[in-house]
Amino acid sequence: MRFVDVILPVPLEGMFTYAVPATMQDKAQVGVRVLVPFGRSKTYLAVITRLHDEEPVGYDVKPIVEVMDDTPVLLPQQLKLWKWMADYYMSPLGEVYKAALPLGMKAEDGYKPRTELYVGLAQQFCGEQAQHVALEMLRKAPKQHETLTAFLSLWKEGREITREELINVSHSNLLTVNTLVKRGVLVTYEREVGRLNHGGEPHPELIKPLSPAQQDAYNALQFQFLKKNVVLLHGVTASGKTELYIHLIQQALERKQQVLYLLPEIALTVQMMERLRRVFGNRLGIYHSKYSDAERVEIWQKQLSQNPYDVILGVRSSVFLPFQRLGLVIVDEEHETSYKQQDPMPRYHARSVAIMLAQMSGAKVLLGTATPCLESYYNARSGKYGLATLTERYKGIELPEIKVVDIKDLQHRKLMRGPFSPLLLSHIREALERGEQAILFQNRRGFAPMMECRQCGWVPRCQHCDVSLTLHRSMNQLTCHYCGFTYSIPTECPNCGSKSLQSQGYGTEKIEDTIRELFPEAHVARMDLDTTRTRNAHERIINDFASGRTNILIGTQMISKGLDFDKVSVVGILDADKMLSYPDFRAYEHAFMMMAQVSGRAGRKDKRGLVVLQTRQPSLPVIRQVVDNDYETFCQQLLSERRDFHYPPFYRLIDVYLKHKDDNIVNTAAIEMGSRLRQWFGERVLGPDRPAVARVKQQHIRKMVLKLENGIDMKKVRKYLLLAQSQLLADKRYASLQVYYDVDPV
Numbered sequence: 001m002r003f004v005d006v007i008l009p010v011p012l013e014g015m016f017t018y019a020v021p022a023t024m025q026d027k028a029q030v031g032v033r034v035l036v037p038f039g040r041s042k043t044y045l046a047v048i049t050r051l052h053d054e055e056p057v058g059y060d061v062k063p064i065v066e067v068m069d070d071t072p073v074l075l076p077q078q079l080k081l082w083k084w085m086a087d088y089y090m091s092p093l094g095e096v097y098k099a100a101l102p103l104g105m106k107a108e109d110g111y112k113p114r115t116e117l118y119v120g121l122a123q124q125f126c127g128e129q130a131q132h133v134a135l136e137m138l139r140k141a142p143k144q145h146e147t148l149t150a151f152l153s154l155w156k157e158g159r160e161i162t163r164e165e166l167i168n169v170s171h172s173n174l175l176t177v178n179t180l181v182k183r184g185v186l187v188t189y190e191r192e193v194g195r196l197n198h199g200g201e202p203h204p205e206l207i208k209p210l211s212p213a214q215q216d217a218y219n220a221l222q223f224q225f226l227k228k229n230v231v232l233l234h235g236v237t238a239s240g241k242t243e244l245y246i247h248l249i250q251q252a253l254e255r256k257q258q259v260l261y262l263l264p265e266i267a268l269t270v271q272m273m274e275r276l277r278r279v280f281g282n283r284l285g286i287y288h289s290k291y292s293d294a295e296r297v298e299i300w301q302k303q304l305s306q307n308p309y310d311v312i313l314g315v316r317s318s319v320f321l322p323f324q325r326l327g328l329v330i331v332d333e334e335h336e337t338s339y340k341q342q343d344p345m346p347r348y349h350a351r352s353v354a355i356m357l358a359q360m361s362g363a364k365v366l367l368g369t370a371t372p373c374l375e376s377y378y379n380a381r382s383g384k385y386g387l388a389t390l391t392e393r394y395k396g397i398e399l400p401e402i403k404v405v406d407i408k409d410l411q412h413r414k415l416m417r418g419p420f421s422p423l424l425l426s427h428i429r430e431a432l433e434r435g436e437q438a439i440l441f442q443n444r445r446g447f448a449p450m451m452e453c454r455q456c457g458w459v460p461r462c463q464h465c466d467v468s469l470t471l472h473r474s475m476n477q478l479t480c481h482y483c484g485f486t487y488s489i490p491t492e493c494p495n496c497g498s499k500s501l502q503s504q505g506y507g508t509e510k511i512e513d514t515i516r517e518l519f520p521e522a523h524v525a526r527m528d529l530d531t532t533r534t535r536n537a538h539e540r541i542i543n544d545f546a547s548g549r550t551n552i553l554i555g556t557q558m559i560s561k562g563l564d565f566d567k568v569s570v571v572g573i574l575d576a577d578k579m580l581s582y583p584d585f586r587a588y589e590h591a592f593m594m595m596a597q598v599s600g601r602a603g604r605k606d607k608r609g610l611v612v613l614q615t616r617q618p619s620l621p622v623i624r625q626v627v628d629n630d631y632e633t634f635c636q637q638l639l640s641e642r643r644d645f646h647y648p649p650f651y652r653l654i655d656v657y658l659k660h661k662d663d664n665i666v667n668t669a670a671i672e673m674g675s676r677l678r679q680w681f682g683e684r685v686l687g688p689d690r691p692a693v694a695r696v697k698q699q700h701i702r703k704m705v706l707k708l709e710n711g712i713d714m715k716k717v718r719k720y721l722l723l724a725q726s727q728l729l730a731d732k733r734y735a736s737l738q739v740y741y742d743v744d745p746v
Contacts, residue, residue, distance in 0.1 A: 001019060001020075001053070001055060002019070002020040002025050002028070002051060002052075002053060003017050003018065003019055003020065003051070003052055003053065003054065003055060003056075003061065004017070004018055004020055004028055004034070004048045004049075004050065004051050004052075004064065005017055005048070005049050005050040005052070006018060006034060006036060006046035006047060006048050006049060007046060007047045007049055007082070007093050007094060007097050008036070008038060008044050008046045008094050008097075009044060009045070009046075009094050009097050009098045009106055010038070010044070010092075010094045011092050011094055011095055011345070012092055012094060013092050013093075014093070015049060015050075015093065016036075016038075016046070017056050017061060018034070018036050018046075018061060018062055018063060018064045019061045019062065019063040019064070020051075020063070020064060021063050021064070024064065024066075024067050027067040027070070028048060028051060028064070028067055029048065029051070029072060030048050030049060030050065030051065030072065030076070030079070031047065031048065031072025031073060031074040031075065031076070031078075031079065032047070032048055032067060032068065032069040032070075032071070032072050032073065033045045033046065033047055033048075033067075033068040033069050033073060033105070034046055034047075034048060034064045034065075034066065034067050034068060035064065035065040035066040035068060035108065036062070036064050036065060037062050037065060043065060043108070045068065045105075045106055045107070045108060047073075047074060047079075047097065049079055071304075072304075073101075073105060073300070073304065074322070075304075075322050075323075075324070077323075077357075077360050077361060078100075078320070078322055080360055081319075081353070081356065081357055081360060082096045082097065082100065084356055085346055085348055085353060086346065087718070088352075088714075088743060089345075089346045089347055089348050089741070089743050090654075090718055090721065090722070090740075090741040090743060091345040091346035091347070091348075091741075092345070095344065095345040095346050096346050098344075099317070099320070099341070099344075099345075099346055099348075100317075100320035101300075101320070102293050102296040102297045102300060103293045104293045104294060104296075104297040105297055105300065112294070113192045114192070114294065115190040115191060115192050116162055116164075116190070116191055117162065117163045117164075117188050117189075117190055118160050118161060118162055118163065118188065118189055118190070118191050119151065119161050119162070119163050119166050119177065119186050119187070119188055120160075120161075120186065120187050120188070120189060121151070121152075121155055121185075121186060121187070122184050122185055122186060122187050124184075125185055131152060134148060134185050135148060135149065138185075141179075143172055143176045144176055144179060144180055144183075146170055146171075146172065147166065147170040147172040147176050147177060147180060148180060148185060148186075149170075150166065150169050150170035150172075151166055151170070151186065154166070154169065160191070163177060163188060199277050199280075199281050199282040199283075199284055200277070200281045200282060201281045201282065202279065202280050202281035202282065202283050203278060203279060203281060204250055204279060204280075206278050206279050207243075207246055207247065207250060207279055208243055208246075210240075210243060210244070210247065211240065211392075211394060211395070213239070213390060213391075213392040214239075214240050214243060214244055214390065214394075217233065217235065217244060217388050217389065217390040218244055218247060218248075220388035220389075221233060221244070221248070221366070221386075221388045224386030224387065224388055225364050225386065227386060228385055228386035229358065229359065229363075229364055229365060230355055230358075230364075230365040230367065230379075230384075230385045230386065231364070231365070231366055231367070231385060231386035231387065231388060232334075232367045232368075232369075232372055232376050232377070232379070232380040232385050232386070232387050232388070233366055233367065233368040233369075233388050233389075233390065234369065234370070234372055234377075234380075234387065234388070234389045234390070234631075235368065235369075235370060235389065235390030235391075236370050236390065236391060236392070236393060236399065236600075236629070237370045237393075237399075237596070237597065237599070237600025237601075238393045238394055238397060238564070238600060238603075239370075239390040239391075239392060239393050239394060240390070240393075240394040241332070241368050241390065242272070242275065243394075244368075244390075245261065245330050245332070245366070245368065246275075246276070246279060248328060248330070248366065249261070249276075249280070249311060249328065249330075250279075252327045252328040253280075253283070253310055253311070255327060256325065257325055257326065257327025257328060257363075258308065258309075258310055258311070258312070258323050258324065258325050258326050258327060259310065259311045259312070259326075259327065259328045259329070259330065260312050260314075260318060260319070260321075260323065260326060260328075260329045260330070260354065260357075261276070261311060261312065261313045261314075261330045261332065262314065262315070262316065262318060262319070262329070262330065262331045262332065262339070262350060262351075262354060263313065263314070263315060263332050263333065264315065264316075264332075264333050264336035264338035264339050264561060265315065265336075265338055265558060265561050266288050266289070266290055266315060266532075266538055267527070267532070267538045267542065267558050267559075267561070267563070268332075268333070268561055268563065269286060269288060269313055269314070269315070269538075270538050270539045270542045270543070271542060271546070271563060271564060272313060272332075273286055273313060276311065276313060280310070280311050283309060283310040283311055284309060284310075284311045284312075284313060285299055285302070285303075285309030285311070285312050285313070286312075286313050286314060287299055287312055287313070287314035287315075287317070287318045287321060288314050288315045288317070288318075289315070289317065290535045290536075290538070291535075299312075299321070300321060300322065303321050303322045303323065303324075304322050304324075308322075308323075308324060315338075315350075316338070316339050316341065316348075316350030316353075319350050319353045319354050319357055323357075323361065326357070326358065326361040326363045327361075327362075327363050327364070328363055328364050328365075328366070329354045329355075329357065329358045329363055329364070329365045329366070330365075330366045330368065331350075331351050331354055331365065331366070331367050331368065332368050332369075333368070333369055333561055333597075334351055334367035334368060334369045334372065334373065334376060335369045335371050335372055335373040335376070335593050336561065337590065337746045338561075339351050340745075340746045345740065347740075347741075347742045347743065347745075349744060349746070351367070351376075352744065367385070370596060370597065370600060371592065371593040371596050371597060371631065372631075373589070373593075374589055374635060374638055374639065374642070374648070374649060375648055375649040377635055378639065378649040379649070397603060397607070397608065398603070398608040399600075399603075399608075399629055400571070400599055400600070400602040400603045400608060400609035400610060400611045401608060401609070401610050401611070402599060402610075402611040402613055402626065402627045403423065403610065403611070403612050403613065404613050404615065404618045404623060404627060405421045405423055405424065405612055405613065405614045405615070405618075406615070406616070406618045407421055407575075407614045407615065407616055408616035408617075410422075417514075417518070418506065418514050419442070419506045419511065419514070419574050419575065419614075420514070420518070420572075420574070421612065421614055423612055424570075424572045424612040424614065425518065427570045427610055427612060428519065428552070428570055428572070429519070431569045431570045432519065432521070432522055432551055432552075434569070435567070436567050436568070436569040436570070437545070437548070437550075437551055437552065437553070437565065437567045437568045437569065437570075438551070438552045438553075438568065438569070438570040438571070438572065439552075439553050439554075439555070439559055439565075439568055439570070439571045439572070439598070439601050439602070440511060440515070440552065440553070440554045440555075440571075440572045440574060441555065441556075441557075441559060441560060441571065441572065441573050441574060441594075441598045442506060442507070442508050442511050442554065442555075442556065442574045442575065443556050443557050443578065443579060443594065444505070444506070444507045444508065444556070444578065445470075445507050445508050445509070445528040445529055445530055445556055446470040446471060446472050446479070446481075446507035446508070446509055446510075446530070447470075447471045447472055447473040447474070447503060447507050447509040447510045447513075448470070448471040448503030448504055448505050448506065448507055448510055449468070449470055449471075449504065449505040449507060450468040450469065450470070450471070450503070450504050450505065451469070451471055451478070451489075451490075451501055451502065451503055451504065452501070452502060452504050453493035453495065453496065453498055453500065453501055454498070454500040454501070454502055455493060455496050455498035455500050456493060456495050456496040456498065458493050458494070458495040458496065460478055460487065460490065462480035462482065462483065462485060463485070464480065464483050464485055464695075464696070464697050464698050465480055465482040465483050465693065465695055465696045465697065466693055466694050466695040466696075467480060467481070467482055467693055469487060470507065471489070471503050471507075472509065472530070473509060473510075473513075474509055474530075476488075476489060477489065482693060482696050482697070483696060483697045506574070506575075508526050508528045508530075508554050508555060508556060509526065509530070511526075511554050511574070512524055512526045512554050515552055515554065519551075519552065522551040522552050523549060523550045523551050523552070524550065524551070524552045524553075524554065525541050525544060525545060525550040525552070525553050525554070526553075526554045526555065527541050527542075527553060527554070527555035527556070527558050527559055528555055528556045528558065529556070529558075532558070541553075542563065545565060546565055546566075548567060557594055559598065559601070560594050560597040560598035560601070561597060563601065565601065568601050568602055568603070568609065569602065569603065569607060569609050569610060570602065570609070570610050570611075570612070571598060571599055571601055571602040571609065571610070571611045571612070572611075572612045572614070573595055573598060573599070573611065573612070573613045573614060574614055575614060575615075576591065576595060576613055576614065576615040576617075576623065577615055577616050577617060579591035579594060579595070580615075580617070580620070580622065583692060585642075585645070585647050586746065588622050588638065589638060591622065592622055592625065592626060592631075592634055595613065595626045596626055596629065596631070598611075599611040599613075599626070613626065613627070621637070622634065646707045646709075647707075648744075649710075650709075650710060651707045651708060651709055651710065652707075652708040652709075652710065652712070652714075652744065653705060653706065653707060653708075653744065653745055654705070654706040654708065654717070654721070654741055654742070654743050654744075655703060655704070655705055655706075655741065655742040655745045656673070656677075656687075656703065656704040656705070656706065656721070656739070656741055657701060657702070657703055657738075657739070657740050657741070657742070658670045658673065658688070658701070658702045658703075658737060658738065658739055659699040659700065659701050659737070659738040659740075660699065660700055660734075660736065660737050660738070661698055661699060661700065661736070662700065663695075663700040665733060665734065665737070666700045666701070666702050666737065667688075667700075667702060668733075669702075669728060669733075669734050669737050670687070670688035670702035670704065671688060672728060673688075673704070673724055673725070673728050673739070674687060674688050674704055676724040676727065676728070677704065677706070677720070677721070677724055680720045680724075681706060681708075681717075681720070684706055684707050684708060685704060685705075685706060686704065686705040686706075686707065687702070687703055687704035687705055688702040688703060688704045689702070689703055689704075690702065690703075691703045699738070706721075721741065725739045
């Protein structure tokens with residue numbers, strides 16, 4: 001009897017064994033999907049990971065119901081990567097499966113090939129004489145006669161004709177075509193067609209020559225790749241890193257290798273897709289969540305075919321795609337926290353997974369950014385990674401001038417107009433008069449972060465989470481940004497009955513309204529999570545701004561990431577303090593990166609740009625380091641602090657979370673688990689504590705942090721964590737307790 005081990009898309013540890021009926025043994029192979037029973041009545045699509053003859057002991061083995069594929073949908077290397085991710089990120093293998101495959105490949109009836117209706121000539125009218133008879137028969141039906149004449153003209157070209165094409169060419173309609181089918185002159189049939197855009201022919205001659213500075217960086221990269229498999233390219237904003245990437249991609253294609261090009265945000269794929277498609281044409285494939293599930297299934301299938309895309313441009317989920325001959329992985333804007341998956345499991349970092357994927361494939365990895373994350377910078381400086389630098393902006397354009405404005409002093413003197421300093425407003429006005437553009441950065445969406453009663457201080461809060469509600473005036477509702485629950489806006493305070501409710505603070509929506517009032521002649525757009533929910537929203541907003549149809553762009557961190565706009569002369573950072581005061585050891589690192597990146601949007605072509613940085617703490621060293629673009633000093637200071645206080649890159653972190661609907665139960669469980677962990681890890685365990693948001697979706701939360709020195713045996717660490725978890729969950733009191741981990745949190 002033959003057996004298979006399979007991965008099921010369920011949040012349970014390990015794999016499951018099923019018997020293979022004799023009739024299916026020829027089709028069962030590693031990497032194919034099989035339909036299997038699970039529990040009393042459910043069936044799932046599972047993936048075979050192993051075939052063997054070892055009959056399990058102690059239970060009856062159920063047989064698989066059906067083999068779904070003729071050939072594997074997963075390559076051996078992908079299964080290996082899945083297992084590594086499950087182990088490293090302490091996630092059930094089934095959760096990796098759920099994250100990796102498009103929905104249509106996990107559901108029994110999920111994916112249906114796209115078909116199109118074609119029109120053919122009935123068999124009895126294939127001869128020339130018969131066609132004359134048919135045309136004569138239709139003399140008294142001029143519309144049908146014209147349609148058949150048009151059809152025969154196309155048909156004689158020896159190609160297939162869609163029904164839609166026939167209607168368009170003959171200027172007829174569906175009724176006329178259907179009548180010809182009913183009369184037995186024409187027949188219709190379906191043909192499977194792809195959903196993918198083929199992108200035209202490649203044009204490698206459109207690759208731009210490198211500037212001397214770019215050529216030096218390119219040569220340095222080539223030299224570093226001889227010694228290291230991972231190389232960091234540290235290039236200032238607008239230095240032309242993309243051109244280096246294109247040259248490296250072309251070189252990989254000449255070696256018959258595939259390339260994975262990762263970006264942190266869907267928004268960035270819009271401009272990058274246009275640039276890469278001009279050069280690589282139909283050799284380029286795009287993969288991200290704004291594509292339909294069916295399109296993602298077809299890209300997956302194409303990557304398994306004999307004619308896969310040579311270049312894939314995508315966001316973090318692209319690391320799961322099958323690659324048959326991967327030679328180069330580019331992680332652009334490698335510092336971005338968007339590469340980290342937060343919820344649901346697996347909580348993976350796409351940069352780390354990409355490096356492991358490349359290692360398994362024998363490929364090289366290029367990490368590119370103007371502001372490297374501290375771990376990557378340290379790895380490059382310590383020799384673990386290679387390092388190449390690009391310190392000169394393209395065409396010698398200067399880095400923007402950054403003017404710091406003390407808004408605390410201006411507020412005291414009542415000179416601020418809402419969140420805008422007089423200096424910022426005057427520069428925006430001057431830019432508009434010159435026909436230039438401005439970008440305003442406020443990393444908080446919605447109209448206002450909260451509402452408050454001026455009489456008693458009451459603040460509306462979410463019923464399900466420990467957070468205040470954000471006012472979204474355009475939708476006329478209060479929204480919880482943690483669980484998504486919405487509430488109507490109260491007309492009076494439920495605590496004291498006062499009607500003096502007012503919004504507090506500024507979100508992007510309120511910034512937009514204020515700017516429209518101050519500059520009624522300007523065309524204003526907003527780019528945040530609320531305005532980019534639809535498939536083509538990113539593209540529309542970016543194209544409108546790039547073409548000049550929009551003068552002022554307001555946005556959250558989406559606008560800070562690598563977008564190129566030629567006419568932006570002014571950038572306003574409205575509130576640096578919100579980023580700097582965030583309760584996290586990475587707050588200064590993230591704030592520096594965001595301010596440096598959004599500043600880099602200014603002065604992109606033939607002119608030095610201006611950045612107005614508004615803060616209440618102008619004397620902070622980090623503000624001066626942003627102004628001077630002094631990344632080296634900034635990093636050295638941070639590294640010194642991280643070493644002293646046992647943080648990455650000198651220590652590894654694992655966050656341990658416990659959740660339960662009962663606060664007392666989760667509190668007791670956290671104390672017990674913390675006690676167990678201290679037996680093994682001692683003072684490396686911090687907590688348990690309530691996190692900043694201690695209740696989400698009616699679940700109360702406790703958090704512990706493990707600080708683990710570099711070089712510690714991580715296999716033993718994971719073993720002890722899972723042992724403590726299993727001992728805890730064996731207690732009936734904790735039957736519905738959730739325990740999960742965030743490895744390498746950002």
